[in-house]
Amino acid sequence: MTPQETINLAVRCAKLYRELTTDSGDPEMMRTEWTLEFTPENFQDTSVEFALQICEAVKEAWQPTVENKIIFNLTSTVEVAMPNIFADQVESFCDNISEREKVCVSLHNHNDRGCAVATSELSQLAGADRVEGCIFGNGERTGNVDLVTLALNLYTQGIHPGIDFGDINQVVNMVEELTKIPLHYRAPYAGRLTFCTFTGTHQDAIRKGYRVRSIAEEKSGQVVPWRMPYLPMDPADLNRKHEAIIRINSQSGKGGIAWFVNKIFSIDMPRGLELDFTRLVKTYADNTGIEIMSGMIEDLFRSYYMLPISSQGKSIRWELECPEVTASLDSSEGGSGKFNDEYVTNVTVMRLEKIHGIEIEVHDRKTQIIGKKDGFQKTAKFMQLKSKGRAAAWGVGIHEEPTLASLQAVRFLSHNAYKTLIFSGLERRNELDSRRRNVTMVALNHGTARGKE
Structure with a gap:
């Protein structure tokens, strides 16, 4: 088909839709508010000039109003360029379409290059009014733009997306049940490990951040704006628990382990004790090869430094x-x-x-x-x-x-x-290794059970 033949086909379709709906003469049809969405399917791979020609022709055939706008759905059906290139195309379209007040510019981005979220964000800045996508990026091939990530990115910048993700776990459970597709553990905002840190330097920064926040709130008597190292938003806003933020394995540092001890016993370990207990926990993690749960840390600390509760x-x-x-x-x-x-x-x-x-x-x-x-x-x-x-x-x-x-x-x-x-030297190391192995077995037996509760 020639470009003109393509335009003629689009116009005939738009006129037919109007004849069957608004202009049909049927009272029921006439009482219904009809909105036309026209999608130039390969917009990302088409010259903006031709996209404008065909959309102008369809708009004239449909005759939208300011109150009932026509939707032009600009697609990145298959990502072929960097996000800024697509955003430039969107901006050019927005600047040159006539009767802009009667037009809703929509986006439909796929994720073939892994850039769907970035492309949508830049295109919104370029003038787009609306975004189509899927929860957690489901869709053809690599999926459509992830609306959860896109919406919560706006939220972290102080813009409410108009969508309530106040209980993200419920959303995850519903989508997994309906699609039978498990969500990746590290998916932005909603993955099980999204707000978890295993790295020592990150854990230490978060621990200090919580301490500073607690002092600030105690002084002011009110909730202070969220500012926390390595956590772009408050997990509580998504009904996630703060206790799950720091996770412990053999790669964790003293900051994360100290955070757990503080949560369990409400104490801040002296530096020497912090270093000693960190070595103990990391030895335990190396020996077992598992993630260390809160109950295991409590058992280890009690066994190694405290009298039995009895x-x-x-x-x-x-x-x-x-x-x-x-x-x-x-x-x-x-x-x-x-x-x-x-x-x-x-x-x-x-x-x-x-x-x-x-x-x-x-x-x-x-x-x-x-x-x-x-x-x-x-x-x-x-x-x-x-x-x-x-x-x-x-x-x-x-x-x-x-x-x-x-x-x-x-x-x-x-x-x-x-x-x-x-003991000293090799004798001491052997004694400590033996003792740690015994403590490990006790903690494993007790802590694993607690972790499953």
Whole structure:
């Protein structure tokens, strides 16, 4: 067909549609509001001049109004050029079509070059009024433009797309059920891993971002605008949980692991403890080859640094006896007077020195006040003992009573520190590897079950 024959065919079709609808004389047809959408199917591969000629002819045949516009659907049926080239074509069309106020310029972009979203965005900036696409980019071949990505890109720039994706998981479930096509884990905004980070540097930045945001909201007393490293929008806007943002595997860094510990225990680990626990978790991840869930991290931390929960009662009677050192610590009797941090720590050091014949020093001691939870304020005590020229061991206690928190940390150290303190070199590494393997099995058994809940 010649160009003129193509134009004539399009005009005959437009006139026929009008005769069958608006001009049919049928009362029902006349009461119905009819809108014509005309699609120059190969617009992306056609000269803009010819596209304008055929669209002008169809517009004249259809006779649109300002109230009931004609839709010209400009297609990138098969992507053949970069997004800016197509956008230039759209801009030229918008600038030169007559009676622009009676025309709705629509887009229909496919994803053959993986640029459908970018092409649609640039073409909207070039003057387009409307976009056709599919949820999650379904469609012929590589699919149509992904309307979820396109809409939420606008949302992150402060423009409401007019579509509610407030429960993105429900949308994903519905589309997967209807299409039988699973959504890619890393699909923008909706994939299961979209708001998850495994890389240590990213995790650390997000952890600090949440801390800054929390302080800012506490000071202002109101929600502050969303600004977060590596997270272009608040997951809560899509009904995604913040707890799933940071994920742990063997590639994760201390920032992500510390984030989990803070979420579980409401504590910020001292740097030395953070480094020690990071090594432990990464060893566990390497040995198991699995993603580390929150329950596993809790089990590992408790097993390696804290007394069992059953031993963390409000009243603890603890006898320390060894040659030339005898002390009785009873929290129900002594209160926080005699049995302060320094006293219970010194007794522990003397006990270990006498029993094992090694010199031990208190290398680090930290206290943190944990904000009120359920009306109770707790204290966290971190203690690190170090044998001269050898290894270091950490103990952690958390309790409403500061003295009991110290007792918990010291009691753990008195029973477990020697395993770390009296070994060095290859012996120590073998001992730690053996212990970590045991802890790994406990955490795997308990943590996996928690992860499935």
